[in-house]
Amino acid sequence: MSLILNKVLQIAIADDHPVVLNALKHELGRLPEFRIVLMAHTGDELLESLQRTPCEVVITDFAMPTDRGDEADGFVLIKRIRAEFPSTKLIVYTAMSNSAVVKRLYRMGVFSVISKKEKADELVNACLATQSTKQVYFPVSLRGELEMSWAQGDAFTQNKELTMSELEVMRLFVGGCSLGDICDRLSRTPSTVSTHKNNAMRKLGLSTDADLIKYAYATGMI
Numbered sequence: 001m002s003l004i005l006n007k008v009l010q011i012a013i014a015d016d017h018p019v020v021l022n023a024l025k026h027e028l029g030r031l032p033e034f035r036i037v038l039m040a041h042t043g044d045e046l047l048e049s050l051q052r053t054p055c056e057v058v059i060t061d062f063a064m065p066t067d068r069g070d071e072a073d074g075f076v077l078i079k080r081i082r083a084e085f086p087s088t089k090l091i092v093y094t095a096m097s098n099s100a101v102v103k104r105l106y107r108m109g110v111f112s113v114i115s116k117k118e119k120a121d122e123l124v125n126a127c128l129a130t131q132s133t134k135q136v137y138f139p140v141s142l143r144g145e146l147e148m149s150w151a152q153g154d155a156f157t158q159n160k161e162l163t164m165s166e167l168e169v170m171r172l173f174v175g176g177c178s179l180g181d182i183c184d185r186l187s188r189t190p191s192t193v194s195t196h197k198n199n200a201m202r203k204l205g206l207s208t209d210a211d212l213i214k215y216a217y218a219t220g221m222i
Contacts, residue, residue, distance in 0.1 A: 009033060009127060012050060014040040014060040015093070020116075024059065024093070027120050034127060043077040050085055057130050058085070059123070062094040062101075075104070075168060082109045089130035093123060098216075100162045101171070102142065112137040166200040169193055173209075174216035 011034050015021045021039055028034045038053050040046035043064050050058070058081060063074035074096075081090055089111040096102075102113050111134075112126040122139040129137040162170065165186075172182045182193050206212050 008035045010037045010055045011057045012038045012055040014046040016064040057089050059091045059093050062092055062096050091126050114139050162200050166196045169196040170200045174213050
């Protein structure tokens with residue numbers, strides 16, 4: 001992408017893996033258009049740092065541990081960033097590749113979802129595109145279906161798309177949480193959690209928990 005910037009972009013990066021964080025700092029920091037102004041290892045640290053140092057672009061992993069040591073729900077983190085820093089362009093840089101989750105992130109107002117399997121150029125292009133008139137940026141691996149859906153104006157509202165609650169329950173379940181654990185974490189009743197799980201499986205055409213786990217592995221959810 002060719003785009004001449006009149007200013008240097010102030011960028012925040014967040015990832016719970018130091019190797020990834022340092023690689024991002026090196027890859028983006030070498031470009032004169034970008035300035036890495038803060039780095040965070042947890043979602044809590046990212047939110048607190050942004051209060052002190054507002055940034056034009058935030059690049060974050062989807063789900064990171066909290067300062068208390070447990071894994072935060074990625075949707076909750078994204079929702080808080082969007083609510084507390086609405087003018088910030090948000091790029092999710094993740095190994096997760098589940099299409100239902102990716103579509104949900106775009107619906108939540110994420111500017112771009114970049115897979116860690118993409119070439120580094122895609123992340124650079126996404127950062128540059130934040131200064132264009134684009135509403136969203138789709139990397140090469142996600143173009144086609146997503147661009148067509150966006151152009152049709154349906155905002156990815158397909159009949160079989162999982163709801164936010166269904167996605168949360170499904171991701172926690174395949175991540176190893178029991179239904180009781182999920183009830184506690186999401187403050188939901190057992191019947192509600194069970195309903196969300198069953199609805200998700202029905203929409204995906206899955207009949208057993210084993211099928212659900214296989215699906216999660218195959219699609220990059222875990």
